[in-house]
Amino acid sequence: MSDPRRRVEMQGEPPGSPQPPPLVRSADKALRAWRETPLIFERSRAGRRAGRPPSPDLPVPELPVGLRRAHPPRLPELAEPEIVRHFTALADRTFGVDTGFYPLGSCTMKHNPRVHERLAGLPGFRDLHPYQEDEAAQGALELMWRLQEMLAEIAGLPAVTLQPAAGSQGELTGLMLMRAFFADRGEERDTIITADTAHGTNPASVTMAGFKLEKVDTDARGNLDLDDLRGKVNERTAGLMLTNPSTLGLFDEGIEEVARIFHGAGALLYYDGANLNAVVGISRPGDMGFDIVHYNLHKTFSQPHGGGGPGGGPVAVRDTIEPFLPAPLVVRDGDTYRLDEDRPKSIGRVRGFAGPFGVFVRSYAFMRAYGPGLKEMSEVAVLNANYLLAQLRDVYDLPYDRHCMHEFVLSARNLKREHGITALDVAKRLMDYGIHPPTIYFPLVVPEALMIEPTETEPKERLDGFVDAMRRIAEEAAESPEILKEAPHSRPVRRLDEVRAAKQPILRYRFGDSGGAALESARADPSARENP
Numbered sequence: 001m002s003d004p005r006r007r008v009e010m011q012g013e014p015p016g017s018p019q020p021p022p023l024v025r026s027a028d029k030a031l032r033a034w035r036e037t038p039l040i041f042e043r044s045r046a047g048r049r050a051g052r053p054p055s056p057d058l059p060v061p062e063l064p065v066g067l068r069r070a071h072p073p074r075l076p077e078l079a080e081p082e083i084v085r086h087f088t089a090l091a092d093r094t095f096g097v098d099t100g101f102y103p104l105g106s107c108t109m110k111h112n113p114r115v116h117e118r119l120a121g122l123p124g125f126r127d128l129h130p131y132q133e134d135e136a137a138q139g140a141l142e143l144m145w146r147l148q149e150m151l152a153e154i155a156g157l158p159a160v161t162l163q164p165a166a167g168s169q170g171e172l173t174g175l176m177l178m179r180a181f182f183a184d185r186g187e188e189r190d191t192i193i194t195a196d197t198a199h200g201t202n203p204a205s206v207t208m209a210g211f212k213l214e215k216v217d218t219d220a221r222g223n224l225d226l227d228d229l230r231g232k233v234n235e236r237t238a239g240l241m242l243t244n245p246s247t248l249g250l251f252d253e254g255i256e257e258v259a260r261i262f263h264g265a266g267a268l269l270y271y272d273g274a275n276l277n278a279v280v281g282i283s284r285p286g287d288m289g290f291d292i293v294h295y296n297l298h299k300t301f302s303q304p305h306g307g308g309g310p311g312g313g314p315v316a317v318r319d320t321i322e323p324f325l326p327a328p329l330v331v332r333d334g335d336t337y338r339l340d341e342d343r344p345k346s347i348g349r350v351r352g353f354a355g356p357f358g359v360f361v362r363s364y365a366f367m368r369a370y371g372p373g374l375k376e377m378s379e380v381a382v383l384n385a386n387y388l389l390a391q392l393r394d395v396y397d398l399p400y401d402r403h404c405m406h407e408f409v410l411s412a413r414n415l416k417r418e419h420g421i422t423a424l425d426v427a428k429r430l431m432d433y434g435i436h437p438p439t440i441y442f443p444l445v446v447p448e449a450l451m452i453e454p455t456e457t458e459p460k461e462r463l464d465g466f467v468d469a470m471r472r473i474a475e476e477a478a479e480s481p482e483i484l485k486e487a488p489h490s491r492p493v494r495r496l497d498e499v500r501a502a503k504q505p506i507l508r509y510r511f512g513d514s515g516g517a518a519l520e521s522a523r524a525d526p527s528a529r530e531n532p
């Protein structure tokens, strides 16, 4: 059997790159260092200190006895260089869009221009207090107002709230707006329809907002099945929640008819804007017939994201829904800007303060930098995805044979049928090639799904490197499937027991008598791990 890591050494940077990545240069050394990184508590030695600040020349206040600790906290004791090395070693183990290609479908992991960090860190923005009075925060309010205006133009809808902190919170806000809208008209509507390809947050938001959920099928071309839809829309339907292009990366060819069906029944259309990167400047959800739209600022308009944020999920609405938007809204009176709290029909506040302000600065900067070039951003995102699709369609199954938008879904079911290799095996093996795996097993309508989104910020050499890796993996599936079954071979951790990791996570260090003995034994015998 060939050495799986030999193959890794052949991989890495795309052709033309001057240097192979560190992993390739010293795969064995780096691997050993990764796997052996001790916990900070294991590095700790009693009495070591990172620094000794001078004792304050001030009276030490007496703490009430009830507030005092019985024992000093058991903090790790290390010298500063060891702390720096520890965290640098951990940082080294991570993989991000700054490390390599990250085609994680539906997540739009594009490059985040560094200049945005400088702008978000300008003292006038950074040091602003969230409760600063409006007169002293005119620059920040103007930026928010202008961002609202630009987002409104992009969606083709007149009014925007910036408050929601993520796409999913935008969804919940949008559904609360629908509820308020119908309540105000005295209509009782209790059902929201979603596609069977919908992202998991869609049904979750529907349920959280107190609606019943109904799913509509996808037809053979990847569009909403109009016959199924017609049978499900009625006077109880509050609306549709849809992302277009869908999570299959396909633009719904029947969207105008879909809008007619819902509006004809007096229902509303909600646009999940997670896939907006495909259509900015080309088509507008408002023009397609959508009444409420959320944006994922962190995807389409650039924020360092993944691992929990920070995100931004503004919501745009038609004028008939504007009175219900969360308060406060940023408004302009002549040359001044203010937060408008006086909104009697508002659903209220959905987030603390006025929203995730640093996110606003970065997205505003991104949009101003691109200007009309935002259209080209989407065009290149679509072009890159279609380029990859064309290069890979003969080695992986293509369940919906159409041009894609900014992402596409392949299936590894041919590899499974012929060689017993699953989408998970392909994803794990990609890590050995220095590439972040695509989204897998989603959308649910595609068996062994591999959902690939390259984004517009990748050069052709990266795309070609990915194609090369995917094609080689397909060859490996036929020639030496055991390499794929055991992948990844070159990452700090191999295959995980994911169910156990989710159900019995070890979230804190358990001090044994000899400091860490419990963890030592858990390492030696994983079945002995305690669930804290």
Ligand SMILES: Cc1ncc(COP(=O)(O)O)c(C=O)c1O
Binding pocket: 106, 107, 166, 167, 168, 169, 199, 201, 202, 243, 247, 272, 274, 275, 296, 311, 313
């Ligand atoms: C299609 C779709 N809808 C909604 C969301 C939720 O967005 P967020 O992660 O910002 O809550 C995502 C996130 O990946 C998504 O891909």
